[in-house]
Amino acid sequence: MGKLTNKTALVTGSSRGIGRAVAQRLAAEGALVAVHYGSNEEAAKETLRLIEGDGGRGFLVRAALGVPGDTHELFLGLERGLKERTGEASLDILVNNAGAQTAAGLAPEEVTTEEFDHLFAVNTRAPFFIVQRALGLLSDGGRIINVSSGTTRVAVPDQVAYAMSKGALEQITPHFARHLAPRGITVNTIALGITDNGSPVFDVPEIVEQMAQFSAFKRVGTAGEVADVVTFLASEDARWITGAFIDASGGTMLG
Numbered sequence: 333m334g335k336l337t338n339k340t341a342l343v344t345g346s347s348r349g350i351g352r353a354v355a356q357r358l359a360a361e362g363a364l365v366a367v368h369y370g371s372n373e374e375a376a377k378e379t380l381r382l383i384e385g386d387g388g389r390g391f392l393v394r395a396a397l398g399v400p401g402d403t404h405e406l407f408l409g410l411e412r413g414l415k416e417r418t419g420e421a422s423l424d425i426l427v428n429n430a431g432a433q434t435a436a437g438l439a440p441e442e443v444t445t446e447e448f449d450h451l452f453a454v455n456t457r458a459p460f461f462i463v464q465r466a467l468g469l470l471s472d473g474g475r476i477i478n479v480s481s482g483t484t485r486v487a488v489p490d491q492v493a494y495a496m497s498k499g500a501l502e503q504i505t506p507h508f509a510r511h512l513a514p515r516g517i518t519v520n521t522i523a524l525g526i527t528d529n530g531s532p533v534f535d536v537p538e539i540v541e542q543m544a545q546f547s548a549f550k551r552v553g554t555a556g557e558v559a560d561v562v563t564f565l566a567s568e569d570a571r572w573i574t575g576a577f578i579d580a581s582g583g584t585m586l587g
């Protein structure tokens with residue numbers, strides 16, 4: 333028996349990167365996982381293949397986030413997938429992982445209103461309305477985990493708009509934690525440092541070496557390390573943690 337046997341989970345943005353590792357890990361603990369993706373269907377299918385290869389269960393849900401109708405489309409697919417496999421549309425674990433990032437080196441002077449609006453639409457508005465829509469599906473004792481960034485605590489001027497959108501995302505945590513506590517639903521934020529998400533930059537040793545210097549451990553994080561923390565928060569073991577900001581950045585910029 334895994335820690336999440338008979339649980340259902342939605343991991344937004346699990347076609348690749350950190351979301352994929354989270355989806356794999358939750359499934360390995362026994363959860364039926366909705367693997368959400370925006371555009372990269374092949375990658376999402378690969379996530380599902382990896383889950384099933386480990387003996388886990390999942391299904392795909394496509395929905396571009398940050399555009400009109402996004403939440404509706406997401407929940408149509410989610411509810412259909414859950415009903416087909418379990419007979420009901422009940423959700424135990426919601427991981428708001430999908431995120432848009434600022435193009436590297438975007439100075440504050442260069443942020444356009446379009447870029448700003450896109451970051452807030454994907455990183456802030458979509459998770460808020462996903463949580464709102466999930467309220468009717470979430471089981472008592474459920475879990476909401478919001479994936480944020482250490483840039484809400486450390487000044488990185490080139491990431492100001494992204495950090496603002498994640499700072500607003502973090503507000504979901506305390507307010508909904510209090511709102512949902514009577515149902516035993518916990519709501520937490522996990523803030524990440526630089527984490528290898530499989531993108532090409534992590535294949536360049538000199539760049540990885542530079543990025544590693546921000547962590548107290550002098551290395552970049554792995555998606556699996558983040559998935560371990562998310563899985564803990566999703567488990568019964570974390571029932572007494574709610575409204576929390578959890579730094580899972582490998583001690584980024586501790587001083």
Ligand code: NAP
Pocket residue numbers: 344345346347348349350351368369370371372373395396397398428429430431432433454479480481482523524525526527528529
């Ligand atoms: P990633 O590799 O770029 O993957 C992003 C995921 O989100 C993909 O599955 C992508 O799906 C989905 N996604 C992005 N925009 C979307 C949209 N508009 N609509 C629907 N889906 C969308 O990202 P990651 O590095 O794993 O990051 C995961 C989370 O951790 C993000 O919230 C990010 O801000 C946060 N984070 C990451 C780091 C890091 O160093 N990696 C550091 C701090 C925080 P498709 O490709 O299918 O569209």
